[in-house]
Structures are given as C-alpha cells and as structure tokens.
Amino acid sequence: MSSIYFESNSNLTVTGRGRRVTAASSAESPIAPLATPGLVLGLILLGLGVAGLPRLGDWVGNYGSVLVVLAYLLYTAAAVSLALWGAFTVWSLHRR
16 A cells, blocks of 8 residues: 655645635736627627527427527526626726
8 A cells, every 4th residue: 555645834824715716806917908809899799699589480390499509698697798708898998
C-alpha cells in the first residue's frame, strides 16, 4: 500500500478562508469595448425572436413540439443573456 505524504505548513489555512479573491469589474474586462455592439445585437436577436413567434405553429407541425420549443428557448436565452451582459457592462462603463 502506498501512502500519501502531506508536508505541514502552518502558514497556510486548510480551507483557504484567509485569502480574499477579488473579481475584476466588468468595466475593467478586456472585452468591455464590445458591450455596446453586444447590446445592440442582443436587442436585434430578441426582436427577431418575437417576429418568429407566428411561425412557431408551422414549425411545431413540421418538426415536433419538443425540438421547436427547446430551440426557441435556447435562442431566447442566448439573446437575453447577450443583451443583459451588454446593458450591465455599458451601464458600468458610463457610471464611472
């Protein structure tokens, strides 16, 4: 049987609670300049999703309800997350 050897070090905490990790704000992110185009693109995608609502009935008849609803929900979730990221990042850039 092999044993695992741990070297003791009294300077380190077991749980790591002594360290404080700070996250960079979204305004300091290297992709922050893409926030405005991301917001515009997210809003355009949301508008196209709303414009596609009347066609959902035809697509359900052709392809099945599970596939169409899943695809529409994934598309809408991606558009909403892009629009929200863009909005929050633009807001934090202009807040400074």
